[in-house]
Amino acid sequence: MLPILLLSAAGFTVLTTEFIIVGLLPGIARDLAVSIPQAGLLVTLFAFTVACLGPFLTAYFARFERRKLFVSIMVLFGLANLLAAMAPNIEVMAVARLLPALALPVFWALASEAAMDLVGAEQAGQAVAKISFGVVCATVFGIPVGALVADALGWRAAFGLLGALAFAKALLLFFFLPTIQVHSAETSLLKQFRVLRSLEMQGTCCFRFWCFVGCSLPTPTLRTSSNAWPASMAQSWVGA
Numbered sequence: 001m002l003p004i005l006l007l008s009a010a011g012f013t014v015l016t017t018e019f020i021i022v023g024l025l026p027g028i029a030r031d032l033a034v035s036i037p038q039a040g041l042l043v044t045l046f047a048f049t050v051a052c053l054g055p056f057l058t059a060y061f062a063r064f065e066r067r068k069l070f071v072s073i074m075v076l077f078g079l080a081n082l083l084a085a086m087a088p089n090i091e092v093m094a095v096a097r098l099l100p101a102l103a104l105p106v107f108w109a110l111a112s113e114a115a116m117d118l119v120g121a122e123q124a125g126q127a128v129a130k131i132s133f134g135v136v137c138a139t140v141f142g143i144p145v146g147a148l149v150a151d152a153l154g155w156r157a158a159f160g161l162l163g164a165l166a167f168a169k170a171l172l173l174f175f176f177l178p179t180i181q182v183h184s185a186e187t188s189l190l191k192q193f194r195v196l197r198s199l200e201m202q203g204t205c206c207f208r209f210w211c212f213v214g215c216s217l218p219t220p221t222l223r224t225s226s227n228a229w230p231a232s233m234a235q236s237w238v239g240a
Contacts, residue, residue, distance in 0.1 A: 001130075002176055003118055003176060003177045003178060004115050004118060004119065004127050004130045004131070005130065006169065006172050006173055006176055006177060007070070007111050007114065007115055007130075007131055007134075007173075007177070008130050008131050008132075008133050008134035008137075009134060009169055009172075010070065010073075010074055010107070010111070010134070010169045010173060011107070011108070011111060011131055011132075011134030011135060011138070012134040012135075012137050012138045012142055013074070013077060013138075013162065013165050013166050013169055014073075014077065014100075014104055014107055014108070014134075014138075015134065015135050015138035015139070015142070016138040016142035016143060016146060016162060017077055017080075017081060017100050017104075017162055017166070018046065018100070018101075018104060019138070019139070019142075019143050020142070020143055020146040020147075020158060020159075020162065021042060021043060021046075021097070022043060022143075023143065023146065023147040023150070024146075024147075024150050024155040024158065025039045025040055025042075025043075026039075027150060027154070027155040028042075028093065028155055031155070031156075032087070032088075032089055032090045032093060033089075033090075034090050038090065039090070041094075042090075042093060042094060042097045045094055045097055045098060045101070046097050046098075046100075046101040047101075049098060049101035049102060050101050050104055050105050053101075053102060053105075054104075054105030054106075054109075055105075057102060057105060057106050058105055058106050058109040058110070061106045061110070062109075062110060062182070063182060064182070065179060065180065065181075065182060066110060066114045066117075066177075066179075066180035066182070067173065067174070067177045067178065067179055067180060069106070069110065070107065070110075070111070070114070070173050070177065071170050071173050071174045071177075073103045073106065073107050074166050074167070074169050074170035074173060075166070075167065075170045076099055076100065076103050077100050077103065077162075077163075077166040078163045078164070078165075078166035078167040078170060079099070079163070080096050080097070080099040080100045080163075081096070081100075081159045081160070081162040081163035081166060082159070082160065082163040083095065083096040083099075084096035084097065084156075084159040084163075085156045085157070085159035085160040085163060086156070096159075111131055112127075112128045112131050114180050115127035115128060115130070115131050116128065117180050117181070118178070118180065146158045146161075146162070149161060
């Protein structure tokens, strides 16, 4: 079960990287000399990249051996987060957000498949549930803890910590994730897009859209006059 737990831990880093910026936008806007709406375009860039390029990238990278692929993705996340931590302007920050957005859909599309291959059909449900647990932990703990780190040490420290975590998990995956055979069957992009006809998929997409809207809107309005998150607020999230 160690490989499954490592994939779940990698998922924690992936999702925390995706969402942590929402709580850091005012600080990023101030330090990079842009407005909060302009900094908010970093969220748009990430989501737009995932939505538009995700199916194509996943179809292409599905042919690669999974251990090497996941290790490479975590290294990319580490480099991107370190670049974000050192970004001198909004343009470099945009590049730092674009890179993980390219890798995120590939990871999520293939991590569950890899988990099922590792444990077999009988325990596939448990394996996928453990992968999803990383998502839950990122939402409940990763994002508010990131806000606490940013409040204490600055938003650059939060990205730096995420970068270090990504490199550590890349190392663990390299040593403890076994080689996973690639399925020979390939699915065309046209067949993948046909799934959008499903009412369930359309409902899921609408739900996720409003989740992103709900995550993005409160940040500028829940700030204190000192333009920093109240530590008590973040602590209450962690304890919730």
